[in-house]
Amino acid sequence: MRYTQVMPRLRSCDARRCNPALSLTMLRSFLLLTSFTALLQATDSTTPGEISTPFPTINHLAVEWQIDGDDNLNATCAVRYRQAGVVTWQDSMDLRRVPASASQETKPIITWTNRLSGSVFDLKPGTAYEIELSLRDPDGGEATRIIQASTRPEPVAAKDAVIKSGTKADLNSVKPGQVLLLEDGDYGAVRFTRDGEPGSPIVYRSTSGKAVFSEVGMTDRKWVYLEGVTVNGPVRMNNTDHCVVRRCRINAQWGIKAYKPGMMNGCIEDNIITGIQPWEPEIMGASGDNDGEGIQFTGSGNVIRHNRVTGFRDCISHMEDDGAVPQMCNDILNNDISTGLDDGIEADFALHNCRILRNRLTNCFVGISSQPGLGGPNYFMRNVMFNLTYSAFKLHRFSQGDVILRNTVVKAGDGLGIYTSEPFDHALIQHNLFIGGKAPTTKFNGFSLGRGRAVDVQRFGKHCVFDYNAYATHGLPFEGKIGSWTFQKLPGKDFEAHGMEVALDVLANPVFPDDPMRLYEPPDLRLKGGSPDVGAYADDEALPIYGPRP
Known part of the structure; x- marks a missing residue:
């Protein structure tokens, strides 16, 4: 002012x-x-406050810098980082400006503070880093700080772990630092009663996958790892800390569950989790008869990576409203998701620095949900989605702080359709590839695929940015709508000043889901050479590993 x-x-x-x-x-x-x-005038200037690095994960660090002032929201913070002992700095994404605010119509109402916030991405596990933060405000306020933070190490058994074989009778006699190799057999329903220690976890491991359980209870446990078993029922992880579920096969209506007080600093990786829900239009959506969750959790600092999750209402899901404790700094990475009857990934009620990166979602009602984001920033980057029967991104319930960068979406109907009467705000939507097109008139439990626009997003706040995205409409004339602006060509002025129209053949393998009721195999959605710099893949980039690693 x-x-x-x-x-x-x-x-x-x-x-x-x-x-x-x-x-x-x-x-x-x-x-x-x-x-x-x-x-x-001083309310427009920035006064820097406390800096914190909450909930380090295995590959990412979050930074929160509290501030006073900057009512006009023009303060910025550049970020560089380097491994401790290394001379050369590397650039990272700027911190995002997060104004103090509160949720609307949630139970309870959740508030957040005035700050700059963001993540440093794709770091080495168990490594110390220096992070340089350079705050600038043209209205006054300038500061440079260098902080130290370390990522968590890979959660593996101790190098000097004692390895012994055992049966069900030995489950609750294992000590910290020991690995119990489970003999093949039917273990029934079990509940573990002993804790490991930092650096000395208790590991229950099957090398054949033939140690079979009907249910596993890890509730109230710390530093307990479950590896390689088969579970024909739920794995319960309420009130766990630094626990791991790895390389298991879980067949159940409810897969892995971590209800209040939640799961903290957990790691769920390289599992195959299979539910019971079929791909049927009449049971899709939040009101559908589709109960069952693949991985459902609340808590912070968790890593959910390289799982294959199929046949659930929500394949990977946060808790909502009064079922949630603070959900921040959770990583959902490189999962292979299909047949999500409501949401492929439900990142609802994420406070800040939740990172949903490099996932592949095929045959889902909604790709990724953020209803609502609670201030953010929460990052949705380099995900690929094919054959969604409603929407790629569900930013409902007055979501704030969603960062949607470099995703690839190919679906019948609207390429990017966000249909809400509860406008989202402070969203950054850039460098994505959205391909929509001609759709059948089939209804999916009362919902449609959209009219086939490149984009249809009408209700959002004044702090949102749409730019540098590429759009296509397959089999229909090119048209989109952002706010009150309906367009038949790009670039635009207020929105998509650098946006562009492309065609389906921007893909090296131009495939389109003409029949959304068909269960498609995940296609290769990389771009052909010389294409614009948009979407989930760079030129000549190898496909990431989606789902369990070899």
């Missing part, structure tokens, strides 16, 4: 021509107005 002072000119005076009391009054008024104006 800018204020212009308009003051009467003060003439010089002496006792013969001026009233001294009047002159003193005018001087006091001038000083008071000057002080008040300076105070108003």
Whole structure:
């Protein structure tokens, strides 16, 4: 905000021509107005506060820098980082500006503070880093800080672990630092009762996959790892800390569950989790008869990576409303997801620095949900989605702080359709590839695929950015709508000043889901050579590993 002072000119005076009391009054008024104006101007300047690095994960670090002021939201913070002991700095993404605010119509109402916040991505596990933060505000306020933080190490058994064989009778006699190799057999329903220790976890491992359980209870456990078993029922992880489920086969209506008080610093990786729900239009959506969750959890600092999850209402899901504890700094990475009857990934009620990266989603009602994001930033980057019967991104319930970068979406109907009467805000949507097109008239439990626009997003706040995206409409004339602007060509002015129209053949393998009721195999959605710099893959980039690693 800018204020212009308009003051009467003060003439010089002496006792013969001026009233001294009047002159003193005018001087006091001038000083008071000057002080008040300076105070108003100061709200646009930035005063830096405390810096924190909450919940380090295996490959990512979050940074939160509390501030006062900057009412006009133009403060920025550049980020560089380097491994401890290394001379050369590397650039990272700038921190995002997060104004203090509160959720709307949630139970309970959740508030967040005025700050700059963001993540440093794809770091080495168990490594110390220096992070340089450079805050700048053209209205006043400048600071540079260097902080130290370390990623978590890979959660593996201790190098000097004692390895022994055992059966069900030995499950609760294992000590910290020991690996129990499970003999083949039917273990029924079990609940573990012993904790490991930092650096000395308790590991239950099957090397054949033939140690079979009907249910596994890890509730209240710390530093317990479950590896390579088969579970024909749920794995319960309520109130766990630094626990791991790795390379298991889980067949159940409810796969892995971590309800309040939740799972903290957990790792769920390289599992195959299979549910019971079929791909049928009448059971899709939030109101569908499709109960069952693949991985459902609340808590912070968790890593959910390289799982194959198929046949659930929500394949990977946060908890919502009063079922959630604070959900921040969770990583959902490189999962292979299909047949999600409501959401492929439900990242609802994420506070900040949840990172949903490099997932592949095929045959889902909604690709990724953020309803709502609670201030953010929460990152949705380099995900690929094919054959979605409703929407790629569901930013409902007044979501704030969604960062949607370099995703590839190919679906019948609207390429990017966000249909809500509860506008989202502070979203950054850039460098994505959205391909929509001609769709059948089939309804999916009352919902449609959209009319085939490149984009249809009408309700959002004034702080949102849409730019540098590429769009296509297969089998229909090119058209899109952003806010009140309906367009038939790009680039635009207020939105998509650098946006572009492409065609389906921008893909090296131009495939389109003409029949959304068909269960498609995940296609290769890399671009052909010389294509624009958009979407999930760079030129000549190898496909990431989706799902369990070899």
